[in-house]
Every structure is written in C-alpha cells, then in structure tokens.
Amino acid sequence: MSVERHFDRDLDGLREAILRMGGLCEGMIHSAVKLVIESDPSLLPGITEREDRVNGLHLEIDELCLNLLALHSPAAGDLRLVAAALKVNSDLERIGDQAVNVAETGCFLSNLPQMKLGDVPRMAELAVAMLKDSLDAFAKKDVELAKSVIRRDDEEDRLKSQTFNELRSLMQSDASTIQRALDMILISRNLERIADHATNIAEDVIFMVLGQDIRHGVVPVDDVGDETRAAAPKSGS
C-alpha cells in the first residue's frame, strides 16, 4: 500500500528547480557561442542577466537540499536524488560561469580582426548536446542516455587538443594572431570544461538511478549495470 507523501512534492520541486537551472545554462551557452560566431557583444547583457538567475537558483537548490536532508532524513533512492541534486547544482553553476567566460572572451575577440573558428562551433554543438542529454537523463532517470553523454566526452577532448595544436602552429607562423589565438584557446578550453561538467552530471544520474558510483573510471562505462532495480528485485526468504 503506497501513501502519498508531502516529501514527494518537495522532491518534485527540487527536480523542477534543477531542470530550470539547466535550461538557463543551455540558453547561456547558445547565446555565448552565437556571440562568438557573429561577433555580437550586444548579447552579453542577456547572458549575465541569466547568470544572476543561475546563481540565485544555486543558493536556492542548496538550501532546498539541506532542508530536505534535515527535515525528512531521506533514505535509499530519495537520498541518492538529493545527493545527486547537490552535485548537479554545483556543476550547473560552474557551467553558467564558463558560458559567461566564453561570452566575455568573445567580446574581446569582436574588437580584433576575424579569424577562422575551426572546430570551436563543433565543440560548442557537442557540449550543448551533452548538457541537454545529461539533463534529460536526470529528468527521465535514463541510464543509457547518461552513458551516451559520458562516451561523447572523448570526442570533445579530441577536438580541444586538435584546436590547441592548430592555434599553436598559427601563433608560431604568424605572431600577429597571438592575442586572437589565445582567446580562441580560452573559449575552447571553457567549452571542453562545460562538456566535463555535463559528464559529471551524467555520472551523478547513474549514481542516482543505480546507486553505482562510476566516477574516476572505477567502473568502465560499458560495464555499468544494465539491470535496473525495477527489473531485478530480490525476492523474500
């Protein structure tokens, strides 16, 4: 016999706040990349305004989690959800900061002669898709989607290394590009960090759903249990 719990409404509120914060972060990255590609500094105020809202949610979600822990002493799946929410909250706040970094660097770049963007748009596309999918995986408790996010991080790292190498060669061959190339390196570095945070979120989703901690490669992503608890209940005596 199930009973409806006041606590469930609070947990729904927590999930909703995380997804709202994630949505804001996605929009910030889109705008920041658009600012870089179109050399349009007028987009910056909209990004910093959203960062304020993200920071507000960062504090609000932390407080909500602490209240849930203190007042309800959650256990099992509920406990893992609150623990995951605390960590996802930190990752999203950092993603917001990195989107602002991309935008501000883009503003500097807009005052300089244009240069080839190389793989940066592709890195941005990949990072945004990873963030979106990690949040979808959080909302739907989708382990397979979370695993696919983690697998994509290698591609983002490869693109970053390739971008670094190309820009290093460019600076060596043409000293006049140094300032612009350094800015592009900063942008690609921030995009790669956003993908890392999305990967963290995906790992937290796996912990939340399966109770399996796979961080730092302790469990290879391909070995993450494909049996969910619902599929494999342990029978009684």
Place this chain on the structure above:
Amino acid sequence: MKMTMIEPIETEKSLRRPEVGAAGSAPVSGGKPVMDVRELRAGYGSGDVLHGISLAVPERSVTAIIGPSGCGKSTFIRCLNRMHEVAPGAECRGQVLLGGRDIFAMDAVELRREVGMVFQKPNPFPTMSIYKNVAAGLTLNGVRDKAVVRGRVEESLRGAALWDEVKDRLDGPATGLSGGQQQRLCIARALAVEPKILLLDEPCSALDPSATARVEELIHALRKRLSIVIVTHNMQQAARVSQRTAFFLMGELVEYDDTRKIFTNPSDKRTEDYVTGRFG
C-alpha cells in the same frame, strides 16, 4: 496454556543452509555467525506469524530488525530466547542454533542467560534496590559469593554507562530512576549474567532523545563484547546503530544486508518503499 510445539527439522535437505542469493543467506559481514536461524516459523495457534525465516546473526555486531507493525519482528526476536513460547497458544518450528547448539533442546534458563532481553518499557523489579536489580540474575543462577556479586554489579553498571549516576545510591529504589536510567538498569541486569547476545525490543520507544542517544552510545560500546539484535520502528536509529539490517514484511524476510546498503541502495522495491516511507 497450550503446549508449545517445537518441531526441529531433521531432514538432511532442510538442515542445509539456504542457497546463496536467498535473502536470509546474504553473506555475513563483520564476523562469523554467533546465531544461525533456519526456516523459523512461529505463530499463535491461528496461523503462522513468521513464514520460514533464515538469517545468521554475526558475532560482535548489531543487527537491526525493521518492518511495519505486525510484520513479525517482535515475535522473531522473542523466539531467539524462547520468550515466544510462554505466550498462550504459541507455536514455533524450525531451527535456531546458538554456537551450533539447538536452542529448543537447551534448558530455557540457561538459554536466557546466554541470550538476554530488554523490552520496550523499562521493567526494573519495582520492590528491589538498584543493586539487587542487577544482582538478581546472578542470585538466580546460584552465585553466592558477595565479593563476586559486588564486582559483577559494578562492572555491569559501568558496562551499561550507569555507574557514575547511581554509585552513591545503589540501595535506593530502582523505580526512583528516570526512564532512560531504568532502561540502562535493565541492560545492566541483562549484562550481569554475561550473555553472548542481547535482544533489544524497541528499547528507546519510551525514552526522550537525550536518553535515546545514551542508549545508542551504549549499544555502540557493547558490540565490542557481544552481539545485539535490536527491533526498532525508528529507521534512523536502525541506520545509526546497526551493521546489518533485516527488513520483515508480513512474516517474511524480504531483505537482509549491510545496513549501509539497505538505507542507500536496497535491492528489493518493497524495502525501498518502506525505508523511504512510501508505505507502512
């Protein structure tokens, strides 16, 4: 009172340990088993309350029994020192081995010396002093040497973290103590006969948070010397004090595992629903 029916299981098949993977046979972490319960069934004449429980109580550790009201957890621990069979119409079948000995073949007084019990409501002997309450078990067991009794009383009261509070009024009435002190006195009384296992049936349900914290600290200290089986409705208490937790539901053992696992990532959906407060 109806005769208690004890039917030891004798077939070779039924004496075998349950197969690995069954809830009751989860690997025992933290020590070898001091008590082994096999296919325990118990009831009160109108049907079984326990439907074949198998679990091993590890040595020097705390095992918590949790579950909703009526799930059989109190009946279960009352079987472990044969208190169940003193109830009218009580029946009990199956096997409980204490250090390899079948408890149903043991003398009940001898068994209860090895497996002590403390109840929900503190029940010191109301007409006796604090000292005599603790000495009662020793006297009953024929210990006559006053120096030995005195030493054991002090040791037991110290073991129950009560000595400093009562050492100057040992001859005072036990009923003059607070509820929390009375409960620790009952624990001291049980400790005096040096049991291997202490059964605690909701020992803190009548105590305030401060007295509860003292009893919980005591449980932590005692598990260095003996095994404790605690029945509790307070799941936070189970999580705080125990190393292993068994979840009972309608007379069945649903899951028995390390406490950390039960409260963070239980294997059975019914355990998850119970520990998260979705039913019960």
